[in-house]
Amino acid sequence: MKIYILGAGSIGSLFGALLSRVGEDVILIGREEHVKEINRNGLKIVGIEEFTVYPEALTRMPSEPPDLIILSTKSHSTEYALECARESIGKNTWILSIQNGLGNEEEALRYTKNVLGGITTNGAMIERWGVVKWVGRGITIIGDYPRGISPFTAELIEIFNKAGLKTELSENIEGWKWSKAIVNSAINPIGAIMEVKNVKILENEYLLKLAKEVVKEGCQVATQLGVKFEKHPMELLIETLEQTRENYNSMLQDIRRKKKTEIDFINGKIIEYGRKIGLEVPLNFALWSMVKAKEIPQTK
């Protein structure tokens, strides 16, 4: 299968490396420093497993349409990335978002009806250009967005599992995307503002109560929009905190690296969707406001 990884950073490079290792025709599209290193010395995975692969790496999408584009930029880069990729999206090309946050699949649907949603609990981070650490082995769930399973998706899951990416199918990927986004809407900003590991949210009564109240707000919006949960966000909240105790969440990491966070596509989208149906979500608004204030100066 011809696969382009659009936004080959941490998680995209991990997916690309695993798929390349089993012989899939993978091209990574990333930033220049990472691309140059990969083309010079290959892409090295360390951590959970250690191996090096030699996929082609580019800074721009090739014009030839692939079978699959795995969208793995941060959510705030999606719109521009897809616009730049417009010429590479053929009538039979599928786009799979493995991103956190809401709205990415809707953006992809502007270019094709062949859109898959995905959530992954694998953890990865770029150690240095050309080297990605696989920090946590997790599962990935994919499905046609917003709901359903097409023959392509059924074929894809075979490829992902053969590559060592434990993957399950869901007829209701929209439900999973919302559950994960609601969990992120609680954990990420609270951890970022308090500058604490996830375990602190689990073990501090005040932070856990706040996290649960934020989850309730997100559930109200999702339920009123007709979203059906596969796993209730309140259950997923505790499960996630227990499984990622030692994590400094990605939003806190972005702030510490003076990078833009995904707050607008997590809490920001919950606020936006809530307002569209006349629901105010004050806790989401408060957390969104504080993270925006903490973010890199140019976001004023």
Ligand SMILES: NC(=O)C1=CN([C@@H]2O[C@H](COP(=O)(O)OP(=O)(O)OC[C@H]3O[C@@H](n4cnc5c(N)ncnc54)[C@H](OP(=O)(O)O)[C@@H]3O)[C@@H](O)[C@H]2O)C=CC1
């Ligand atoms: N890392 C992880 O363990 C997990 C991440 N996720 C989610 O996956 C998504 C990606 O996260 P992560 O991999 O950590 O992010 P990274 O920032 O590590 O990777 C994204 C990469 O894409 C690059 N990029 C952005 N736009 C383009 C473009 N148009 N062309 C080429 N490259 C581009 C970015 O460069 P630049 O920074 O210069 O813009 C960056 O190098 C997020 O939504 C995240 O929440 C989900 C589960 C786990």
Ligand SMILES: CC(C)(CO)C(=O)C(=O)O
């Ligand atoms: C699951 C969690 C909260 C793990 O830290 C995450 O997705 C993130 O850090 O963005």
